[in-house]
């Protein structure tokens with residue numbers, strides 16, 4: 717449900733608020749099967765915040781990054797909307813959910829209520845909040861919106877994206893603080909050298925162990941047709957390098973329609 721257009725099944729009051737008031741900019745809130753990662757297939761409520769500190773050219777949530785749309789909601793009301801569903805798992809995603817301080821308040825409240833929480837994050841921000849699974853997707857060089865790939869113009873985000881996309885200290889902190897999966901969007905074999913180097917550096921920097929099966933390769937693709945073109949290559953790379961493959965179930969099932 718893009719909450720900016722009437723959201724089916726969710727009846728919460730918009731506020732006039734902003735970050736100052738402790739509200740959250742919400743792009744959509746819906747129930748689906750977790751499509752990615754270790755918990756793929758688990759029914760979950762998804763809370764998608766709006767706004768991101770990066771601009772991946774392939775972002776499948778364009779309306780939270782390149783062209784953000786949202787309404788503001790009080791954390792209590794977001795919690796109420798989640799509780800309207802019969803679910804044990806909540807996935808907080810975006811955009812980049814951890815750029816909002818109020819995401820921490822929401823995570824605290826969800827933990828108090830006994831929900832299992834997954835946070836989908838690009839790994840550049842370390843929160844101070846309880847999280848059951850940190851689903852960290854560090855961004856590779858192949859994500860950078862160079863002029864030829866900028867969906868929105870002439871590459872004006874390329875430098876900022878490049879400067880911000882990897883923060884080894886933040887990644888090590890996340891790995892040391894939370895149960896973490898590292899979920900790389902793979903566009904082709906060219907990405908593997910960077911993944912191997914990053915995993916090695918992270919193993920040196922972090923105290924916690926990073927197992928090969930904590931490293932997930934996810935094919936790039938926003939549509940079934942695009943995935944069709946990348947998934948077999950990426951599955952073969954997972955076999956070759958000994959990492960885990962993750963499907964994108966929601967794309968296979970529903971072609972990544974809004975609210976899925």
Ligand SMILES: C[S@@+](CC[C@H](N)C(=O)[O-])C[C@H]1O[C@@H](n2cnc3c(N)ncnc32)[C@H](O)[C@@H]1O
Nearest residue numbers: 774775776777810811812836837838853936937
């Ligand atoms: C939209 S992001 C939101 C969370 C956070 N900003 C991040 O990037 O991890 C959710 C997940 O979708 C992945 N993703 C985004 N666009 C994709 C695409 N075109 N193909 C495959 N995965 C994609 C991201 O890497 C991340 O794992």
Ligand SMILES: Nc1nc2[nH]cc(C(=O)O)c2c(=O)[nH]1
Nearest residue numbers: 748749750751809836966976
């Ligand atoms: N079904 C489904 N699973 C997902 N896992 C991570 C998602 C995300 O956008 O962060 C996502 C999503 O958008 N839909």
Ligand code: SF4
Nearest residue numbers: 768772775781811838
């Ligand atoms: S970090 Fe996540 S939300 Fe931000 S642009 Fe990249 S994929 Fe989209």
Ligand SMILES: [Mg+2]
Nearest residue numbers: 776777809972
């Ligand atoms: Mg998604």
